Amino acid sequence: MIDSHCHLADDAFAGDADAVIDRARAAGVHQALCILDAGHPTELERASALRHAWPSLRFAVGVHPHQAHAHAARLEQVAQTVERALDAVEGACAVGEIGLDFHYDFSPRELQAVVLRTQVRLAAERGLPVVIHARLSEGDVLDVLEQAGRRRLRGVFHCFTGDRQTVERVLRAGFFVGVGGILTFTRAHDVRDTIRQVPLERVLIETDSPYLAPTPHRGKRNEPAWVARVAEALAELHGVSCETVVAQTSRNFAELFGERDR
Ligand SMILES: [Zn+2]
Ligand SMILES: [Zn+2]
Numbered sequence: 001m002i003d004s005h006c007h008l009a010d011d012a013f014a015g016d017a018d019a020v021i022d023r024a025r026a027a028g029v030h031q032a033l034c035i036l037d038a039g040h041p042t043e044l045e046r047a048s049a050l051r052h053a054w055p056s057l058r059f060a061v062g063v064h065p066h067q068a069h070a071h072a073a074r075l076e077q078v079a080q081t082v083e084r085a086l087d088a089v090e091g092a093c094a095v096g097e098i099g100l101d102f103h104y105d106f107s108p109r110e111l112q113a114v115v116l117r118t119q120v121r122l123a124a125e126r127g128l129p130v131v132i133h134a135r136l137s138e139g140d141v142l143d144v145l146e147q148a149g150r151r152r153l154r155g156v157f158h159c160f161t162g163d164r165q166t167v168e169r170v171l172r173a174g175f176f177v178g179v180g181g182i183l184t185f186t187r188a189h190d191v192r193d194t195i196r197q198v199p200l201e202r203v204l205i206e207t208d209s210p211y212l213a214p215t216p217h218r219g220k221r222n223e224p225a226w227v228a229r230v231a232e233a234l235a236e237l238h239g240v241s242c243e244t245v246v247a248q249t250s251r252n253f254a255e256l257f258g259e260r261d262r
Contacts, residue, residue: 001231001246002253003032003224005097005131005158005178005206008050008057009043012210012221017046020223021054027225028246031056033257035097035131038063038085039070047089058257060094060131061085068107068115075111078118086126093257095123096131097158103135116141120148123155129256130155132175138162142169149173154256156204159212160194167194171202176256180206181214181222183233196237200248204256205230 003024007013013020024032034050036043038061051057063071063078071078086092098119100112107115123130132155134141145153157170158178170177177198182188195203205227207214213222214229231249235242 001027001029001227002205002250003029003207003209003227004156004204004249004253005180006032006034006209006224007211008032008034008209008224009036009046010210013223014046017050018053020225021050024224024227025054027228029224029227031058031250031253032224033058033060033094033131033253035059036061036085036089036092037067038082039067044085044089047091051091057091058094059089059092060096061089061092062096062098062119062131063115064097065099065101065112065116065133066104066106068112071115072107072111075114075118078115079122082119082122086128094129094131094155095119095126096155097133098130099133099141100137101133101135102137102140113140113144117144117148120144120153124148124153129153132157133159135161138166138170142166142173145173145175156256158204158206159208161191162194163190164194164197167198171198176202176204176252178204178206179234180208180230181212181218181226183237184214184229185218186215192237195234200234200238200240200245201252203234203249204252205234205245205249 156176209222
């Protein structure tokens with residue numbers, strides 16, 4: 001079982017990351033993709049200790065749309081910041097998470113768009129997959145990806161909450177759909193209806209730890225071990241066994257991010 005999106009280098013895990021990793025492995029989670037903020041030196045420094053504790057751990061580095069404002073004064077350096085982080089972090093295999101967030105709007109939209117386009121270009125140049133964060137902005141993100149996509153850009157829309165038409169466009173563009181704890185929330189009927197339309201061959205499971213803990217842990221700090229709850233919910237949704245979900249989503253992860261380190 002693979003947690004395709006977690007923030008293990010976040011301050012939330014600074015005190016007990018080793019115990020969190022032990023619990024994940026004990027729960028059958030054999031790998032995870034840890035998202036790092038390229039502009040956050042402490043997170044980048046934590047990567048090597050995390051990987052020492054969990055050798056199969058892989059990383060994505062990028063500038064999150066929430067953080068775009070922090071780069072406003074030196075937008076021309078965003079690509080270099082991400083490139084340096086990619087080169088510095090052993091096990092880095094993707095650019096992310098990157099995207100647009102029109103729900104929180106923590107950074108001006110035009111600034112978010114510039115930072116996204118820069119990183120999409122970088123990923124295309126490097127032949128790396130992208131981890132996409134899109135809230136109320138999936139169409140705009142797809143426009144950017146499709147403009148850059150002549151070189152067959154690949155990636156995942158993590159924690160997907162868009163509607164049916166949007167998910168069809170994501171699938172047509174060749175992207176994977178990331179599914180997390182929201183799938184387990186009692187009232188998340190719309191998300192379940194959308195995800196039911198997505199073939200298992202195109203789904204990745206994730207926690208987005210420390211955020212979005214699945215039921216029955218909702219409201220607590222999330223952790224990679226609980227990706228098992230997401231796998232169960234997805235299995236139930238598709239009427240297949242949990243083993244089927246785990247095997248297929250693990251194959252999908254390998255297809256997108258590669259079998260081994262670069
Ligand atoms: Zn996100
Ligand atoms: Zn995230």
